[in-house]
Amino acid sequence: MKxxxxxxTGNMGGALVIAAAESNPENELMLADKIIEKADALAKKTGGKLCDNVTVAAEADYIFLGVKPQMLKDTMEEIAPVLKKRSDRFVLVSMLAAFTCERIQKAAGGDYPVIRIMPNTPVSVGEGMILYAPGEGVTEEETEFFLSAMEKAGRFSLLPEKLMDAGASVAGCGPAFVDLFVEALADGGVACGLPRAQAIEFAAQMVSGAAKLILESGKHPGKLKDEVCSPGGTTIQGVRALEKGGFRSAVTEAVIAAYEKNFEL
Ligand SMILES: NC(=O)c1ccc[n+]([C@@H]2O[C@H](COP(=O)([O-])OP(=O)(O)OC[C@H]3O[C@@H](n4cnc5c(N)ncnc54)[C@H](OP(=O)(O)O)[C@@H]3O)[C@@H](O)[C@H]2O)c1
Known part of the structure:
Protein backbone atom coordinates (compact mmCIF):
# COMPACT_ATOMS: atom_id res chain seq x y z
CA MET A 1 0.00 0.00 0.00
CA LYS A 2 1.34 3.43 -1.00
CA THR A 9 -7.96 17.38 -9.25
CA GLY A 10 -9.53 19.01 -12.31
CA ASN A 11 -10.43 17.31 -15.57
CA MET A 12 -7.24 15.29 -15.94
CA GLY A 13 -6.10 14.91 -12.33
CA GLY A 14 -9.65 13.94 -11.37
CA ALA A 15 -9.84 11.29 -14.10
CA LEU A 16 -6.58 9.79 -12.84
CA VAL A 17 -7.90 9.75 -9.28
CA ILE A 18 -10.90 7.69 -10.43
CA ALA A 19 -8.64 5.30 -12.33
CA ALA A 20 -6.34 4.95 -9.29
CA ALA A 21 -9.30 4.17 -7.01
CA GLU A 22 -10.50 1.49 -9.42
CA SER A 23 -7.05 0.04 -10.05
CA ASN A 24 -6.13 -0.67 -6.44
CA PRO A 25 -8.40 0.42 -3.59
CA GLU A 26 -5.61 -0.46 -1.13
CA ASN A 27 -3.56 2.57 -2.10
CA GLU A 28 -4.37 5.68 -0.11
CA LEU A 29 -5.49 8.64 -2.21
CA MET A 30 -4.70 12.15 -0.98
CA LEU A 31 -6.55 14.85 -2.90
CA ALA A 32 -5.76 18.57 -2.97
CA ASP A 33 -7.17 21.29 -5.20
CA LYS A 34 -7.40 25.06 -5.04
CA ILE A 35 -11.15 24.55 -5.38
CA ILE A 36 -11.73 22.51 -2.22
CA GLU A 37 -15.24 21.43 -3.28
CA LYS A 38 -13.75 19.75 -6.36
CA ALA A 39 -11.32 17.63 -4.36
CA ASP A 40 -13.95 17.00 -1.68
CA ALA A 41 -16.52 15.67 -4.19
CA LEU A 42 -13.88 13.38 -5.65
CA ALA A 43 -12.79 12.24 -2.19
CA LYS A 44 -16.38 11.26 -1.38
CA LYS A 45 -16.74 9.45 -4.71
CA THR A 46 -13.49 7.48 -4.45
CA GLY A 47 -12.89 7.05 -0.73
CA GLY A 48 -9.87 9.34 -0.95
CA LYS A 49 -8.80 11.83 1.69
CA LEU A 50 -9.23 15.58 1.29
CA CYS A 51 -5.83 17.23 1.85
CA ASP A 52 -3.92 20.40 1.15
CA ASN A 53 -0.87 20.72 -1.09
CA VAL A 54 1.57 20.81 1.80
CA THR A 55 0.29 17.55 3.30
CA VAL A 56 0.45 15.85 -0.09
CA ALA A 57 4.00 17.13 -0.61
CA ALA A 58 5.05 15.99 2.86
CA GLU A 59 3.50 12.52 2.90
CA ALA A 60 2.67 11.08 -0.53
CA ASP A 61 4.93 8.41 -2.06
CA TYR A 62 3.79 9.46 -5.54
CA ILE A 63 2.89 13.11 -6.04
CA PHE A 64 0.76 13.67 -9.15
CA LEU A 65 1.04 17.21 -10.47
CA GLY A 66 -2.29 18.06 -12.13
CA VAL A 67 -2.27 21.85 -12.34
CA LYS A 68 -2.16 23.85 -15.55
CA PRO A 69 1.37 24.68 -16.80
CA GLN A 70 0.93 28.39 -15.94
CA MET A 71 0.09 27.43 -12.32
CA LEU A 72 3.21 25.33 -11.79
CA LYS A 73 5.42 28.16 -10.54
CA ASP A 74 3.00 29.11 -7.72
CA THR A 75 2.38 25.47 -6.84
CA MET A 76 6.08 24.70 -6.62
CA GLU A 77 6.83 27.79 -4.56
CA GLU A 78 4.42 26.38 -2.00
CA ILE A 79 5.62 22.78 -1.98
CA ALA A 80 9.35 23.00 -2.80
CA PRO A 81 10.37 23.79 0.82
CA VAL A 82 8.31 20.81 2.01
CA LEU A 83 9.91 18.46 -0.53
CA LYS A 84 13.35 19.70 0.48
CA LYS A 85 12.76 18.66 4.10
CA ARG A 86 11.87 15.08 3.20
CA SER A 87 14.45 12.41 3.83
CA ASP A 88 12.32 9.53 2.52
CA ARG A 89 11.92 8.52 -1.12
CA PHE A 90 9.09 9.97 -3.26
CA VAL A 91 8.34 10.25 -6.97
CA LEU A 92 6.83 13.20 -8.82
CA VAL A 93 4.37 12.24 -11.57
CA SER A 94 3.85 15.15 -13.93
CA MET A 95 0.99 15.31 -16.42
CA LEU A 96 1.81 18.89 -17.47
CA ALA A 97 1.81 19.44 -21.21
CA ALA A 98 5.17 20.54 -22.60
CA PHE A 99 7.11 20.30 -19.32
CA THR A 100 10.16 18.04 -19.43
CA CYS A 101 11.27 16.03 -16.40
CA GLU A 102 14.25 18.38 -16.14
CA ARG A 103 11.99 21.44 -16.05
CA ILE A 104 9.85 19.85 -13.34
CA GLN A 105 12.96 19.09 -11.27
CA LYS A 106 14.14 22.67 -11.66
CA ALA A 107 10.76 24.01 -10.55
CA ALA A 108 10.68 21.57 -7.63
CA GLY A 109 14.14 22.63 -6.53
CA GLY A 110 15.82 19.21 -6.47
CA ASP A 111 16.80 16.30 -8.72
CA TYR A 112 13.85 14.25 -7.50
CA PRO A 113 12.74 11.27 -9.59
CA VAL A 114 10.05 12.33 -12.10
CA ILE A 115 7.77 10.19 -14.25
CA ARG A 116 6.38 12.32 -17.05
CA ILE A 117 3.00 11.17 -18.29
CA MET A 118 0.59 12.32 -20.93
CA PRO A 119 -2.86 10.91 -20.23
CA ASN A 120 -6.16 11.88 -21.84
CA THR A 121 -9.68 12.36 -20.47
CA PRO A 122 -11.03 8.91 -21.57
CA VAL A 123 -8.96 7.70 -18.58
CA SER A 124 -12.09 8.47 -16.53
CA VAL A 125 -13.95 5.63 -18.29
CA GLY A 126 -10.99 3.25 -18.36
CA GLU A 127 -10.28 3.87 -22.06
CA GLY A 128 -7.41 6.33 -21.79
CA MET A 129 -4.19 6.44 -23.77
CA ILE A 130 -1.40 7.13 -21.31
CA LEU A 131 2.06 7.89 -22.63
CA TYR A 132 4.80 7.72 -20.04
CA ALA A 133 8.49 8.52 -19.82
CA PRO A 134 10.32 7.72 -16.59
CA GLY A 135 12.99 10.34 -16.02
CA GLU A 136 16.52 9.78 -14.80
CA GLY A 137 16.76 8.04 -11.45
CA VAL A 138 13.29 6.45 -11.53
CA THR A 139 13.72 2.77 -10.70
CA GLU A 140 12.10 -0.09 -12.58
CA GLU A 141 10.10 -0.94 -9.44
CA GLU A 142 8.76 2.60 -9.27
CA THR A 143 7.68 2.50 -12.91
CA GLU A 144 6.08 -0.93 -12.36
CA PHE A 145 4.29 0.35 -9.29
CA PHE A 146 2.98 3.39 -11.20
CA LEU A 147 1.69 1.12 -13.99
CA SER A 148 -0.07 -1.25 -11.60
CA ALA A 149 -1.51 1.59 -9.49
CA MET A 150 -3.08 3.08 -12.62
CA GLU A 151 -3.81 -0.09 -14.59
CA LYS A 152 -7.56 0.59 -14.96
CA ALA A 153 -6.84 3.90 -16.70
CA GLY A 154 -6.52 2.34 -20.17
CA ARG A 155 -3.68 1.59 -22.55
CA PHE A 156 -0.11 2.57 -21.63
CA SER A 157 2.80 3.25 -23.94
CA LEU A 158 6.42 3.92 -22.99
CA LEU A 159 7.72 6.79 -25.12
CA PRO A 160 11.11 8.51 -25.33
CA GLU A 161 10.69 11.90 -23.66
CA LYS A 162 11.64 13.75 -26.84
CA LEU A 163 8.48 12.36 -28.53
CA MET A 164 6.15 13.23 -25.66
CA ASP A 165 4.89 16.53 -27.17
CA ALA A 166 4.18 14.79 -30.49
CA GLY A 167 2.33 11.96 -28.71
CA ALA A 168 0.41 14.48 -26.61
CA SER A 169 -0.71 16.35 -29.71
CA VAL A 170 -2.40 13.18 -30.98
CA ALA A 171 -3.55 11.37 -27.82
CA GLY A 172 -3.88 14.19 -25.28
CA CYS A 173 -5.53 16.79 -27.53
CA GLY A 174 -7.27 14.22 -29.72
CA PRO A 175 -10.42 13.78 -27.63
CA ALA A 176 -11.38 17.40 -28.39
CA PHE A 177 -10.85 16.79 -32.11
CA VAL A 178 -13.00 13.65 -31.92
CA ASP A 179 -15.69 15.56 -29.99
CA LEU A 180 -15.87 18.04 -32.87
CA PHE A 181 -16.10 15.17 -35.35
CA VAL A 182 -18.90 13.47 -33.39
CA GLU A 183 -20.77 16.75 -33.08
CA ALA A 184 -20.45 17.34 -36.81
CA LEU A 185 -21.62 13.80 -37.61
CA ALA A 186 -24.62 14.33 -35.36
CA ASP A 187 -25.38 17.66 -37.08
CA GLY A 188 -25.42 15.76 -40.37
CA GLY A 189 -27.77 13.17 -38.87
CA VAL A 190 -30.08 15.88 -37.57
CA ALA A 191 -30.06 17.55 -40.98
CA CYS A 192 -31.22 14.22 -42.40
CA GLY A 193 -34.05 13.94 -39.84
CA LEU A 194 -32.57 12.07 -36.85
CA PRO A 195 -33.42 13.25 -33.32
CA ARG A 196 -30.33 14.94 -31.77
CA ALA A 197 -29.83 12.46 -28.90
CA GLN A 198 -29.90 9.45 -31.20
CA ALA A 199 -27.65 11.17 -33.73
CA ILE A 200 -25.02 11.74 -31.00
CA GLU A 201 -25.38 8.18 -29.69
CA PHE A 202 -24.99 6.66 -33.15
CA ALA A 203 -21.99 8.85 -33.96
CA ALA A 204 -20.18 8.26 -30.65
CA GLN A 205 -20.71 4.49 -30.64
CA MET A 206 -19.62 4.31 -34.27
CA VAL A 207 -16.38 6.21 -33.50
CA SER A 208 -15.73 3.97 -30.50
CA GLY A 209 -16.36 0.80 -32.55
CA ALA A 210 -14.36 1.99 -35.55
CA ALA A 211 -11.41 2.78 -33.26
CA LYS A 212 -11.65 -0.65 -31.64
CA LEU A 213 -11.70 -2.29 -35.06
CA ILE A 214 -8.48 -0.50 -36.06
CA LEU A 215 -6.73 -1.59 -32.85
CA GLU A 216 -8.02 -5.17 -32.79
CA SER A 217 -7.74 -5.98 -36.50
CA GLY A 218 -4.30 -4.38 -36.84
CA LYS A 219 -5.37 -3.26 -40.32
CA HIS A 220 -4.28 0.10 -41.73
CA PRO A 221 -7.19 2.57 -41.46
CA GLY A 222 -6.92 3.24 -45.20
CA LYS A 223 -7.62 -0.45 -45.88
CA LEU A 224 -10.61 -0.47 -43.53
CA LYS A 225 -11.91 2.62 -45.33
CA ASP A 226 -11.55 0.87 -48.69
CA GLU A 227 -13.44 -2.14 -47.34
CA VAL A 228 -16.56 -0.07 -46.61
CA CYS A 229 -16.49 1.93 -49.83
CA SER A 230 -18.34 -0.28 -52.30
CA PRO A 231 -18.13 0.73 -55.96
CA GLY A 232 -20.89 3.18 -56.83
CA GLY A 233 -22.06 3.16 -53.21
CA THR A 234 -23.03 5.78 -50.63
CA THR A 235 -19.89 5.79 -48.43
CA ILE A 236 -17.48 6.75 -51.21
CA GLN A 237 -19.69 9.76 -51.89
CA GLY A 238 -19.22 10.82 -48.26
CA VAL A 239 -15.48 10.29 -48.58
CA ARG A 240 -15.49 12.46 -51.70
CA ALA A 241 -17.28 15.24 -49.81
CA LEU A 242 -14.78 15.00 -46.91
CA GLU A 243 -11.82 15.20 -49.29
CA LYS A 244 -13.38 18.21 -51.04
CA GLY A 245 -13.63 19.91 -47.64
CA GLY A 246 -9.95 19.22 -46.87
CA PHE A 247 -10.84 16.91 -43.96
CA ARG A 248 -7.55 14.99 -43.70
CA SER A 249 -5.43 18.08 -44.18
CA ALA A 250 -7.45 19.95 -41.51
CA VAL A 251 -6.92 17.13 -39.00
CA THR A 252 -3.20 16.87 -39.75
CA GLU A 253 -2.86 20.65 -39.35
CA ALA A 254 -4.73 20.46 -36.02
CA VAL A 255 -2.16 18.03 -34.64
CA ILE A 256 0.75 20.16 -35.89
CA ALA A 257 -0.82 23.36 -34.46
CA ALA A 258 -1.19 21.69 -31.06
CA TYR A 259 2.38 20.39 -31.26
CA GLU A 260 3.80 23.82 -32.08
CA LYS A 261 1.99 25.43 -29.14
CA ASN A 262 4.13 23.28 -26.81
CA PHE A 263 7.13 25.45 -27.59
CA GLU A 264 5.39 28.51 -26.17
CA LEU A 265 4.38 26.96 -22.85
N1 LIG B 1 -7.41 18.06 -19.96
C1 LIG B 1 -6.73 17.22 -20.71
O1 LIG B 1 -7.24 16.57 -21.61
C2 LIG B 1 -5.27 16.96 -20.42
C3 LIG B 1 -4.60 15.92 -21.07
C4 LIG B 1 -3.27 15.67 -20.75
C5 LIG B 1 -2.61 16.46 -19.84
N2 LIG B 1 -3.26 17.49 -19.26
C6 LIG B 1 -2.52 18.31 -18.29
O2 LIG B 1 -3.18 18.17 -17.05
C7 LIG B 1 -3.02 19.36 -16.30
C8 LIG B 1 -4.36 19.77 -15.75
O3 LIG B 1 -5.25 20.05 -16.83
P1 LIG B 1 -6.82 20.03 -16.59
O4 LIG B 1 -7.45 20.10 -17.92
O5 LIG B 1 -7.18 18.92 -15.67
O6 LIG B 1 -7.00 21.44 -15.82
P2 LIG B 1 -8.14 21.84 -14.80
O7 LIG B 1 -9.41 21.11 -15.08
O8 LIG B 1 -8.16 23.34 -14.78
O9 LIG B 1 -7.58 21.30 -13.40
C9 LIG B 1 -6.55 21.89 -12.69
C10 LIG B 1 -7.05 22.07 -11.26
O10 LIG B 1 -5.95 22.45 -10.44
C11 LIG B 1 -6.37 23.56 -9.63
N3 LIG B 1 -5.22 24.32 -9.17
C12 LIG B 1 -4.63 25.40 -9.74
N4 LIG B 1 -3.59 25.81 -9.02
C13 LIG B 1 -3.50 24.97 -7.96
C14 LIG B 1 -2.63 24.87 -6.87
N5 LIG B 1 -1.62 25.73 -6.69
N6 LIG B 1 -2.83 23.88 -5.98
C15 LIG B 1 -3.84 22.99 -6.12
N7 LIG B 1 -4.70 23.04 -7.15
C16 LIG B 1 -4.54 24.00 -8.06
C17 LIG B 1 -7.28 24.32 -10.52
O11 LIG B 1 -8.05 25.27 -9.80
P3 LIG B 1 -8.40 26.66 -10.54
O12 LIG B 1 -9.39 26.31 -11.62
O13 LIG B 1 -8.97 27.51 -9.47
O14 LIG B 1 -7.11 27.20 -11.10
C18 LIG B 1 -8.10 23.19 -11.12
O15 LIG B 1 -9.14 22.78 -10.28
C19 LIG B 1 -2.40 20.40 -17.21
O16 LIG B 1 -1.06 20.60 -16.87
C20 LIG B 1 -2.52 19.80 -18.59
O17 LIG B 1 -1.42 20.15 -19.41
C21 LIG B 1 -4.58 17.75 -19.51
Missing part, protein backbone atom coordinates in the same frame (compact mmCIF):
# COMPACT_ATOMS: atom_id res chain seq x y z
CA UNK A 3 0.12 6.98 -0.69
CA UNK A 4 -0.83 8.58 -4.00
CA UNK A 5 -1.17 12.33 -3.68
CA UNK A 6 -2.85 14.53 -6.27
CA UNK A 7 -2.24 18.28 -6.48
CA UNK A 8 -4.90 19.58 -8.87
Missing amino acids: KLGFIG
Whole structure:
Protein backbone atom coordinates (compact mmCIF):
# COMPACT_ATOMS: atom_id res chain seq x y z
CA MET A 1 0.00 0.00 0.00
CA LYS A 2 1.34 3.43 -1.00
CA LYS A 3 0.12 6.98 -0.69
CA LEU A 4 -0.83 8.58 -4.00
CA GLY A 5 -1.17 12.33 -3.68
CA PHE A 6 -2.85 14.53 -6.27
CA ILE A 7 -2.24 18.28 -6.48
CA GLY A 8 -4.90 19.58 -8.87
CA THR A 9 -7.96 17.38 -9.25
CA GLY A 10 -9.53 19.01 -12.31
CA ASN A 11 -10.43 17.31 -15.57
CA MET A 12 -7.24 15.29 -15.94
CA GLY A 13 -6.10 14.91 -12.33
CA GLY A 14 -9.65 13.94 -11.37
CA ALA A 15 -9.84 11.29 -14.10
CA LEU A 16 -6.58 9.79 -12.84
CA VAL A 17 -7.90 9.75 -9.28
CA ILE A 18 -10.90 7.69 -10.43
CA ALA A 19 -8.64 5.30 -12.33
CA ALA A 20 -6.34 4.95 -9.29
CA ALA A 21 -9.30 4.17 -7.01
CA GLU A 22 -10.50 1.49 -9.42
CA SER A 23 -7.05 0.04 -10.05
CA ASN A 24 -6.13 -0.67 -6.44
CA PRO A 25 -8.40 0.42 -3.59
CA GLU A 26 -5.61 -0.46 -1.13
CA ASN A 27 -3.56 2.57 -2.10
CA GLU A 28 -4.37 5.68 -0.11
CA LEU A 29 -5.49 8.64 -2.21
CA MET A 30 -4.70 12.15 -0.98
CA LEU A 31 -6.55 14.85 -2.90
CA ALA A 32 -5.76 18.57 -2.97
CA ASP A 33 -7.17 21.29 -5.20
CA LYS A 34 -7.40 25.06 -5.04
CA ILE A 35 -11.15 24.55 -5.38
CA ILE A 36 -11.73 22.51 -2.22
CA GLU A 37 -15.24 21.43 -3.28
CA LYS A 38 -13.75 19.75 -6.36
CA ALA A 39 -11.32 17.63 -4.36
CA ASP A 40 -13.95 17.00 -1.68
CA ALA A 41 -16.52 15.67 -4.19
CA LEU A 42 -13.88 13.38 -5.65
CA ALA A 43 -12.79 12.24 -2.19
CA LYS A 44 -16.38 11.26 -1.38
CA LYS A 45 -16.74 9.45 -4.71
CA THR A 46 -13.49 7.48 -4.45
CA GLY A 47 -12.89 7.05 -0.73
CA GLY A 48 -9.87 9.34 -0.95
CA LYS A 49 -8.80 11.83 1.69
CA LEU A 50 -9.23 15.58 1.29
CA CYS A 51 -5.83 17.23 1.85
CA ASP A 52 -3.92 20.40 1.15
CA ASN A 53 -0.87 20.72 -1.09
CA VAL A 54 1.57 20.81 1.80
CA THR A 55 0.29 17.55 3.30
CA VAL A 56 0.45 15.85 -0.09
CA ALA A 57 4.00 17.13 -0.61
CA ALA A 58 5.05 15.99 2.86
CA GLU A 59 3.50 12.52 2.90
CA ALA A 60 2.67 11.08 -0.53
CA ASP A 61 4.93 8.41 -2.06
CA TYR A 62 3.79 9.46 -5.54
CA ILE A 63 2.89 13.11 -6.04
CA PHE A 64 0.76 13.67 -9.15
CA LEU A 65 1.04 17.21 -10.47
CA GLY A 66 -2.29 18.06 -12.13
CA VAL A 67 -2.27 21.85 -12.34
CA LYS A 68 -2.16 23.85 -15.55
CA PRO A 69 1.37 24.68 -16.80
CA GLN A 70 0.93 28.39 -15.94
CA MET A 71 0.09 27.43 -12.32
CA LEU A 72 3.21 25.33 -11.79
CA LYS A 73 5.42 28.16 -10.54
CA ASP A 74 3.00 29.11 -7.72
CA THR A 75 2.38 25.47 -6.84
CA MET A 76 6.08 24.70 -6.62
CA GLU A 77 6.83 27.79 -4.56
CA GLU A 78 4.42 26.38 -2.00
CA ILE A 79 5.62 22.78 -1.98
CA ALA A 80 9.35 23.00 -2.80
CA PRO A 81 10.37 23.79 0.82
CA VAL A 82 8.31 20.81 2.01
CA LEU A 83 9.91 18.46 -0.53
CA LYS A 84 13.35 19.70 0.48
CA LYS A 85 12.76 18.66 4.10
CA ARG A 86 11.87 15.08 3.20
CA SER A 87 14.45 12.41 3.83
CA ASP A 88 12.32 9.53 2.52
CA ARG A 89 11.92 8.52 -1.12
CA PHE A 90 9.09 9.97 -3.26
CA VAL A 91 8.34 10.25 -6.97
CA LEU A 92 6.83 13.20 -8.82
CA VAL A 93 4.37 12.24 -11.57
CA SER A 94 3.85 15.15 -13.93
CA MET A 95 0.99 15.31 -16.42
CA LEU A 96 1.81 18.89 -17.47
CA ALA A 97 1.81 19.44 -21.21
CA ALA A 98 5.17 20.54 -22.60
CA PHE A 99 7.11 20.30 -19.32
CA THR A 100 10.16 18.04 -19.43
CA CYS A 101 11.27 16.03 -16.40
CA GLU A 102 14.25 18.38 -16.14
CA ARG A 103 11.99 21.44 -16.05
CA ILE A 104 9.85 19.85 -13.34
CA GLN A 105 12.96 19.09 -11.27
CA LYS A 106 14.14 22.67 -11.66
CA ALA A 107 10.76 24.01 -10.55
CA ALA A 108 10.68 21.57 -7.63
CA GLY A 109 14.14 22.63 -6.53
CA GLY A 110 15.82 19.21 -6.47
CA ASP A 111 16.80 16.30 -8.72
CA TYR A 112 13.85 14.25 -7.50
CA PRO A 113 12.74 11.27 -9.59
CA VAL A 114 10.05 12.33 -12.10
CA ILE A 115 7.77 10.19 -14.25
CA ARG A 116 6.38 12.32 -17.05
CA ILE A 117 3.00 11.17 -18.29
CA MET A 118 0.59 12.32 -20.93
CA PRO A 119 -2.86 10.91 -20.23
CA ASN A 120 -6.16 11.88 -21.84
CA THR A 121 -9.68 12.36 -20.47
CA PRO A 122 -11.03 8.91 -21.57
CA VAL A 123 -8.96 7.70 -18.58
CA SER A 124 -12.09 8.47 -16.53
CA VAL A 125 -13.95 5.63 -18.29
CA GLY A 126 -10.99 3.25 -18.36
CA GLU A 127 -10.28 3.87 -22.06
CA GLY A 128 -7.41 6.33 -21.79
CA MET A 129 -4.19 6.44 -23.77
CA ILE A 130 -1.40 7.13 -21.31
CA LEU A 131 2.06 7.89 -22.63
CA TYR A 132 4.80 7.72 -20.04
CA ALA A 133 8.49 8.52 -19.82
CA PRO A 134 10.32 7.72 -16.59
CA GLY A 135 12.99 10.34 -16.02
CA GLU A 136 16.52 9.78 -14.80
CA GLY A 137 16.76 8.04 -11.45
CA VAL A 138 13.29 6.45 -11.53
CA THR A 139 13.72 2.77 -10.70
CA GLU A 140 12.10 -0.09 -12.58
CA GLU A 141 10.10 -0.94 -9.44
CA GLU A 142 8.76 2.60 -9.27
CA THR A 143 7.68 2.50 -12.91
CA GLU A 144 6.08 -0.93 -12.36
CA PHE A 145 4.29 0.35 -9.29
CA PHE A 146 2.98 3.39 -11.20
CA LEU A 147 1.69 1.12 -13.99
CA SER A 148 -0.07 -1.25 -11.60
CA ALA A 149 -1.51 1.59 -9.49
CA MET A 150 -3.08 3.08 -12.62
CA GLU A 151 -3.81 -0.09 -14.59
CA LYS A 152 -7.56 0.59 -14.96
CA ALA A 153 -6.84 3.90 -16.70
CA GLY A 154 -6.52 2.34 -20.17
CA ARG A 155 -3.68 1.59 -22.55
CA PHE A 156 -0.11 2.57 -21.63
CA SER A 157 2.80 3.25 -23.94
CA LEU A 158 6.42 3.92 -22.99
CA LEU A 159 7.72 6.79 -25.12
CA PRO A 160 11.11 8.51 -25.33
CA GLU A 161 10.69 11.90 -23.66
CA LYS A 162 11.64 13.75 -26.84
CA LEU A 163 8.48 12.36 -28.53
CA MET A 164 6.15 13.23 -25.66
CA ASP A 165 4.89 16.53 -27.17
CA ALA A 166 4.18 14.79 -30.49
CA GLY A 167 2.33 11.96 -28.71
CA ALA A 168 0.41 14.48 -26.61
CA SER A 169 -0.71 16.35 -29.71
CA VAL A 170 -2.40 13.18 -30.98
CA ALA A 171 -3.55 11.37 -27.82
CA GLY A 172 -3.88 14.19 -25.28
CA CYS A 173 -5.53 16.79 -27.53
CA GLY A 174 -7.27 14.22 -29.72
CA PRO A 175 -10.42 13.78 -27.63
CA ALA A 176 -11.38 17.40 -28.39
CA PHE A 177 -10.85 16.79 -32.11
CA VAL A 178 -13.00 13.65 -31.92
CA ASP A 179 -15.69 15.56 -29.99
CA LEU A 180 -15.87 18.04 -32.87
CA PHE A 181 -16.10 15.17 -35.35
CA VAL A 182 -18.90 13.47 -33.39
CA GLU A 183 -20.77 16.75 -33.08
CA ALA A 184 -20.45 17.34 -36.81
CA LEU A 185 -21.62 13.80 -37.61
CA ALA A 186 -24.62 14.33 -35.36
CA ASP A 187 -25.38 17.66 -37.08
CA GLY A 188 -25.42 15.76 -40.37
CA GLY A 189 -27.77 13.17 -38.87
CA VAL A 190 -30.08 15.88 -37.57
CA ALA A 191 -30.06 17.55 -40.98
CA CYS A 192 -31.22 14.22 -42.40
CA GLY A 193 -34.05 13.94 -39.84
CA LEU A 194 -32.57 12.07 -36.85
CA PRO A 195 -33.42 13.25 -33.32
CA ARG A 196 -30.33 14.94 -31.77
CA ALA A 197 -29.83 12.46 -28.90
CA GLN A 198 -29.90 9.45 -31.20
CA ALA A 199 -27.65 11.17 -33.73
CA ILE A 200 -25.02 11.74 -31.00
CA GLU A 201 -25.38 8.18 -29.69
CA PHE A 202 -24.99 6.66 -33.15
CA ALA A 203 -21.99 8.85 -33.96
CA ALA A 204 -20.18 8.26 -30.65
CA GLN A 205 -20.71 4.49 -30.64
CA MET A 206 -19.62 4.31 -34.27
CA VAL A 207 -16.38 6.21 -33.50
CA SER A 208 -15.73 3.97 -30.50
CA GLY A 209 -16.36 0.80 -32.55
CA ALA A 210 -14.36 1.99 -35.55
CA ALA A 211 -11.41 2.78 -33.26
CA LYS A 212 -11.65 -0.65 -31.64
CA LEU A 213 -11.70 -2.29 -35.06
CA ILE A 214 -8.48 -0.50 -36.06
CA LEU A 215 -6.73 -1.59 -32.85
CA GLU A 216 -8.02 -5.17 -32.79
CA SER A 217 -7.74 -5.98 -36.50
CA GLY A 218 -4.30 -4.38 -36.84
CA LYS A 219 -5.37 -3.26 -40.32
CA HIS A 220 -4.28 0.10 -41.73
CA PRO A 221 -7.19 2.57 -41.46
CA GLY A 222 -6.92 3.24 -45.20
CA LYS A 223 -7.62 -0.45 -45.88
CA LEU A 224 -10.61 -0.47 -43.53
CA LYS A 225 -11.91 2.62 -45.33
CA ASP A 226 -11.55 0.87 -48.69
CA GLU A 227 -13.44 -2.14 -47.34
CA VAL A 228 -16.56 -0.07 -46.61
CA CYS A 229 -16.49 1.93 -49.83
CA SER A 230 -18.34 -0.28 -52.30
CA PRO A 231 -18.13 0.73 -55.96
CA GLY A 232 -20.89 3.18 -56.83
CA GLY A 233 -22.06 3.16 -53.21
CA THR A 234 -23.03 5.78 -50.63
CA THR A 235 -19.89 5.79 -48.43
CA ILE A 236 -17.48 6.75 -51.21
CA GLN A 237 -19.69 9.76 -51.89
CA GLY A 238 -19.22 10.82 -48.26
CA VAL A 239 -15.48 10.29 -48.58
CA ARG A 240 -15.49 12.46 -51.70
CA ALA A 241 -17.28 15.24 -49.81
CA LEU A 242 -14.78 15.00 -46.91
CA GLU A 243 -11.82 15.20 -49.29
CA LYS A 244 -13.38 18.21 -51.04
CA GLY A 245 -13.63 19.91 -47.64
CA GLY A 246 -9.95 19.22 -46.87
CA PHE A 247 -10.84 16.91 -43.96
CA ARG A 248 -7.55 14.99 -43.70
CA SER A 249 -5.43 18.08 -44.18
CA ALA A 250 -7.45 19.95 -41.51
CA VAL A 251 -6.92 17.13 -39.00
CA THR A 252 -3.20 16.87 -39.75
CA GLU A 253 -2.86 20.65 -39.35
CA ALA A 254 -4.73 20.46 -36.02
CA VAL A 255 -2.16 18.03 -34.64
CA ILE A 256 0.75 20.16 -35.89
CA ALA A 257 -0.82 23.36 -34.46
CA ALA A 258 -1.19 21.69 -31.06
CA TYR A 259 2.38 20.39 -31.26
CA GLU A 260 3.80 23.82 -32.08
CA LYS A 261 1.99 25.43 -29.14
CA ASN A 262 4.13 23.28 -26.81
CA PHE A 263 7.13 25.45 -27.59
CA GLU A 264 5.39 28.51 -26.17
CA LEU A 265 4.38 26.96 -22.85
N1 LIG B 1 -7.41 18.06 -19.96
C1 LIG B 1 -6.73 17.22 -20.71
O1 LIG B 1 -7.24 16.57 -21.61
C2 LIG B 1 -5.27 16.96 -20.42
C3 LIG B 1 -4.60 15.92 -21.07
C4 LIG B 1 -3.27 15.67 -20.75
C5 LIG B 1 -2.61 16.46 -19.84
N2 LIG B 1 -3.26 17.49 -19.26
C6 LIG B 1 -2.52 18.31 -18.29
O2 LIG B 1 -3.18 18.17 -17.05
C7 LIG B 1 -3.02 19.36 -16.30
C8 LIG B 1 -4.36 19.77 -15.75
O3 LIG B 1 -5.25 20.05 -16.83
P1 LIG B 1 -6.82 20.03 -16.59
O4 LIG B 1 -7.45 20.10 -17.92
O5 LIG B 1 -7.18 18.92 -15.67
O6 LIG B 1 -7.00 21.44 -15.82
P2 LIG B 1 -8.14 21.84 -14.80
O7 LIG B 1 -9.41 21.11 -15.08
O8 LIG B 1 -8.16 23.34 -14.78
O9 LIG B 1 -7.58 21.30 -13.40
C9 LIG B 1 -6.55 21.89 -12.69
C10 LIG B 1 -7.05 22.07 -11.26
O10 LIG B 1 -5.95 22.45 -10.44
C11 LIG B 1 -6.37 23.56 -9.63
N3 LIG B 1 -5.22 24.32 -9.17
C12 LIG B 1 -4.63 25.40 -9.74
N4 LIG B 1 -3.59 25.81 -9.02
C13 LIG B 1 -3.50 24.97 -7.96
C14 LIG B 1 -2.63 24.87 -6.87
N5 LIG B 1 -1.62 25.73 -6.69
N6 LIG B 1 -2.83 23.88 -5.98
C15 LIG B 1 -3.84 22.99 -6.12
N7 LIG B 1 -4.70 23.04 -7.15
C16 LIG B 1 -4.54 24.00 -8.06
C17 LIG B 1 -7.28 24.32 -10.52
O11 LIG B 1 -8.05 25.27 -9.80
P3 LIG B 1 -8.40 26.66 -10.54
O12 LIG B 1 -9.39 26.31 -11.62
O13 LIG B 1 -8.97 27.51 -9.47
O14 LIG B 1 -7.11 27.20 -11.10
C18 LIG B 1 -8.10 23.19 -11.12
O15 LIG B 1 -9.14 22.78 -10.28
C19 LIG B 1 -2.40 20.40 -17.21
O16 LIG B 1 -1.06 20.60 -16.87
C20 LIG B 1 -2.52 19.80 -18.59
O17 LIG B 1 -1.42 20.15 -19.41
C21 LIG B 1 -4.58 17.75 -19.51
